[in-house]
Amino acid sequence: MTSVSSSILTALGAGSGIDTSSLVSSLVSATKEPRQTAITSRQTTNNARISALASASSSLDTFADALNSLLAGTGYSGTPASNDASIVAVSALPGGTPAGLPAQIVVNQLASARSLASTPVAGATSSTAVGEGQLTLTVAGKSQTITIDSTNNSYAGLAAAINNAGLGVTASVVTDTQGTRLVMKGPTGAANDISLTSVSGTDLAKFAWNGTDSATMASAGDPKDAIILLDGVEQHYAGNTIDSAIAYLRIDLNKAAPGTSVTLATTEPTTSMRDLMVEFVDAYNTLMKALNTATATGTDSSNAGVLNGESSIRDMKRQLSQIVSTQLTSTGTYKTLNDLGVSTNRDGTLSLDTTMLDKAIAADPTAITQMLNPSVKTDTNIGLAGLMDKVRTNIEKDGGPLASSQAQYKALATDLSDQLDKLDTQMADYQDQLTKVYSAMETRLSALKATQSYLEQQVALWTKSNN
Incomplete structure (x- = not known):
C-alpha cells in the first residue's frame, strides 16, 4: 500500500x-x-x-x-538369593533392606490343607442333582450356611456355593473313569481345619464331614503348619509363603528337606556398582x-x-x-564419592581411581551399594x-x-x-x-x-x- x-x-x-x-x-x-x-x-x-x-x-x-x-x-540394588531355590526361594519386599543375612534355614515340614473328596458316583455329571437343603461350612471357627435349592441343585451348584462362602475353601467337581465327585480344599495351616455339617436335606447329608470319614465323604489330606529352623530356632507358619520371619524378605518354601540347611544371603551388584561409577x-x-x-x-x-x-x-x-565431598550416608567407612576414588580436576571435570574403587567394593560391597543406592532413602x-x-x-x-x-x-x-x-x-x-x-x-x-x-x-x- x-x-x-x-x-x-x-x-x-x-x-x-x-x-x-x-x-x-x-x-x-x-x-x-x-x-x-x-x-x-x-x-x-x-x-x-x-x-x-x-x-x-x-x-x-x-x-x-x-x-x-x-x-x-x-x-x-542388593538382591536376596538362596543357594537352593528348589527348597527355599527368596525375594525382596518393598520398604526396606533385609537384615540378618546371611541366614541358615531348614524346612522340616511344608504347610498343608485339609482336603475332602466325596465318593465317586458312576454316570453322574457336574449337572447331576445333589438334593436340596442346607449345609454348614466351618473354617477355623467361622461358619457359613450353604443353601441348595432348585436354582443350584447340582454338583456344580454345590461347588459354586462353597466357593462363594468367602471362607477360603476351594471346591471343584471332578469327573474321571470312576465317576463324578466333589473335591474340597481348605486354607493351609493346622488352625484352619474345615468341616461341613448337614442342617437339612437327606440327600445333602452324604457330603457332610466333621472329622470322621464316612462311606460318602473322606479326608485326603490333613492341615499342617510349615515348620522351619531359622538359624537354629524352630518356627511354625500357616502357609508356605513367609513375610515376617526376616524383615523385608519374602521366603517361599518349595519342598520339605529335613536335615538340609539352605543359605539365604544377599548378592551385591558389585560389577553394576563399578560400572555405575564409571558411567x-x-x-x-x-x-x-x-x-x-x-x-x-x-x-x-x-x-x-x-x-x-x-x-x-x-x-x-x-x-x-x-x-x-557431600556425604551420601552418615555411617560406615565410606561416606562420600571421594572415599570411592572420585576427585575433581582443575577444569571441574572428575577423575575416577578405579583401583581405589575396586578395593572399597571388595572391602564392603553392602555398604557401597547402600551408600550409592539405598533401599530406603532417608x-x-x-x-x-x-x-x-x-x-x-x-x-x-x-x-x-x-x-x-x-x-x-x-x-x-x-x-x-x-x-x-x-x-x-x-x-x-x-x-x-x-x-x-x-x-x-x-x-x-x-x-x-x-x-x-x-x-x-x-x-x-x-x-x-x-x-
Missing part, C-alpha cells in the same frame, strides 16, 4: 530537479540502520544466552533423570565440559563462550563440584540419585541465580523487541517530517521559478520595445 508521504515524495523533484524521494530515503536509512543494527545485535546475543541457559538446565535435568531411571533398575563420571564430565565451553573466556568476544561471565552458570558449576542416606535431585532442585529453585538470569534475559528480549517497534515508529515520523520539509521547499522553488519566468518575459518585452 502506498503511503501519503511516498505519494508526495514521488511528486517531488519537479521544481528543483533534485531526487528528493531518494534523498529522504537515504537520510532515514542513515539514521535508522546504526540504531537498528545495535538492537538486533543485542537481540542475537540475548537469544543465544536464553538458549544456552535453557540448554544447561535441560542437560542437568537429563543427567539427573537418567541417573534416577538407571538406579531404579534391579541391577543396582556417572563420564556423564558428569560431558555436562561439565559443555558448561565450560559455554563460559569460556576466549581471547576476544568472537571466540568467548556465549555465557562468559554469567554468574548463574558459575553457581551451577560450584554446586555440582561439591557433589564429590535424610542422612540420600544416595547418588537423591543427591543429584537435591542439587538440581537447589539450582533450579524459584528466585535462584539460574531462574533470575532466565527472567532477566527474557525481560531484555521483550524490551529489545519493544525498542525495534519504537524505532520503526520514530523513523516513520522522521520520514513524514522530511517529506513535509522538502515538499514545502519544492513549493517555494516552484513559486520562485514562476516569478523568474515572469520577470524574464517582462525583461524581454522591455528590451524589445526599447529597440
